[in-house]
Amino acid sequence: MNKEEFERAIIDxxxxxxxxxxxxxxxxxxxxxxxxxxxNLTAIRTKEEVYLKHFYDSITLVKIADLSHGKLLDVGTGAxxxxxxxxxxxxNLQVTLLDSNNKKITFLKECVQKLSLTNVEIIYSRxxxxxxxxxxxxxxxxxxxxxxxxxxxxxxxxxxxxxGHFLVMxxxxxxxxxxxxxxxxVLSCEIIQKQVFELPKENGIRTLLDIEKNKATDLKxxxxxxxxxxxxxx
Ligand code: SAM
Numbered sequence: 001m002n003k004e005e006f007e008r009a010i011i012d013x014x015x016x017x018x019x020x021x022x023x024x025x026x027x028x029x030x031x032x033x034x035x036x037x038x039x040n041l042t043a044i045r046t047k048e049e050v051y052l053k054h055f056y057d058s059i060t061l062v063k064i065a066d067l068s069h070g071k072l073l074d075v076g077t078g079a080x081x082x083x084x085x086x087x088x089x090x091x092n093l094q095v096t097l098l099d100s101n102n103k104k105i106t107f108l109k110e111c112v113q114k115l116s117l118t119n120v121e122i123i124y125s126r127x128x129x130x131x132x133x134x135x136x137x138x139x140x141x142x143x144x145x146x147x148x149x150x151x152x153x154x155x156x157x158x159x160x161x162x163x164g165h166f167l168v169m170x171x172x173x174x175x176x177x178x179x180x181x182x183x184x185x186v187l188s189c190e191i192i193q194k195q196v197f198e199l200p201k202e203n204g205i206r207t208l209l210d211i212e213k214n215k216a217t218d219l220k221x222x223x224x225x226x227x228x229x230x231x232x233x234x
Contacts, residue, residue: 001052001200009200013062015089024088024115025055031114032079035107041079052203058082059089061142061167063195064210067093070139075127075156076146078104080111082169083142087120096138098123098130128222131159136216142167149176150183150232157187158217168209177209182234188215 001009003026010017029050036042044050058081061067069092074083077097087095097108097120105124112120123130127146141156141164149168156166166189170176177191184190193210222228 001048001056003051005200006051006056009056010059013059015059015062021088024117025051025085027115028080028084028088028111029055031111032107035110036079039103039107041104041107052199052201054079054081055085057169057199057206058085058144060197060206061086061169061208063197064193064208065140065165065167067140069093071137072096072140072142073098073134073138073156073159075131075141075143075152076100077108078145080108082144084108084111084117084120087117088115091119094119094121096121096123098125098127100124100126126225127155128225128228131155131222134159135219136161136164139164140167141165142169144169148232149173149180151228153180153183153187153189153211154222154228154233157189157213158221160213160217162213162216164213166209166211166213168207168211170207170209172205173207173209179232183232184211186233187213187217187221189213 007017029047044053067086067090071094073096075098077083077099083095083097108122135158138159141160143152189211191209192212195208197206199206
């Protein structure tokens with residue numbers, strides 16, 4: 001997807017791409033690819049792929065949520081997807097980018113400084129350590145390509161405010177959704193919206209889920225990562 005195709009696709013999502021946003025995205029893409037040449041951050045190597053598989057894929061979250069304001073936590077953000085793209089599009093959204101890989105955190109700090117973004121906080125931590133302490137704090141939590149849905153639910157739901165939204169990004173998610181039914185019940189959450197669509201240029205199926213939290217999360221969650229992984233909630 002070249003820049004012109006990206007800008008057209010953004011208009012189709014009913015978003016406006018200002019010259020400032022376009023410039024920040026371009027700086028981000030160039031810096032990511034240059035950094036990736038010496039430090040492995042992403043398997044994606046061309047600008048066209050960055051615009052499609054990182055930028056466009058990240059911004060499709062607007063199909064299920066109004067992200068123009070509020071507080072969002074991106075767990076396992078890697079090189080900033082989807083959180084940093086959302087921060088660029090929505091200056092009034094307060095974005096926390098969290099990852100346990102220090103190499104990615106170093107990249108993110110440099111990138112945020114380069115782009116002069118003032119709505120981004122960067123946290124170097126394991127998700128379970130952070131969300132155990134930062135409880136009922138965020139309007140939105142999201143994670144792309146980090147873990148299976150049952151695991152993500154236990155990691156991420158504790159940090160959501162009551163009536164906050166966990167915005168799930170998956171490929172074909174039918175099996176994971178089935179498996180997570182008991183986990184959703186234990187954590188007092190429900191899927192309130194599901195959208196399935198094709199990424200342009202035959203890049204596969206995408207599933208977005210909006211999961212709402214209905215009650216404060218029991219203090220015993222999240223458990224240690226080993227337990228979450230070996231014995232998903234049911
Ligand atoms: N979300 C980014 C994306 O879609 O491009 C990165 C995906 S990458 C495959 C998974 C990321 O999750 C890695 O950067 C890894 O360090 C991070 N991660 C995995 N488990 C984590 C945990 N328990 N706490 C914090 N970060 C975690």
